[in-house]
Amino acid sequence: MQYWLFKSEPFKFSWDDLVSKGKAGEEWDGVRNYQARNNMRAMKVGDRGFFYHSNKGLEVVGICEVCALSHPDSTADDPRWDCVDIRAIAPVPHPVTLKDVKANENLSDMSLVNSMRLSVQPVKEEEWKEVCRMGGIDPLTLEPA
DNA sequence: GCCAACGTTGGC
């Protein structure tokens, strides 16, 4: 399994919006950046991702799961844009802020810090565990820890 | 709301 991070501006599409979509999840459309698209093309069903609120909040608020492989973005009129579908699987009990991430030396290589503008990012397994720990969630059971 | 960073576009 691989790990990822999805950024969204909460006033456009928030964690609560994703939760309200339930098991069916939501097409992660609108991405018009090659690197982000390539990341989505590399995803497999069952891969997990952090859901991060950009602009407002600036924190990891939930954990989601890829529930459909990349496919053409239904909102794009250009066939080069693909996207996956994701669904919410667990909230993060104590949202992990960008400030917290920046302050943690173990996370100094995270894309969130170094590739600020990339909206769909890979997350290393150690980073995944560390952010889960900070957020008070067990990375295996997804129960509060 | 500002502006730095950075990706994309398009003229040459």
Added chain:
DNA sequence: GCCAACGTTGGC
């Protein structure tokens, strides 16, 4: 294929 202009992202 270079690079200036431009648009967008996203933290502050």
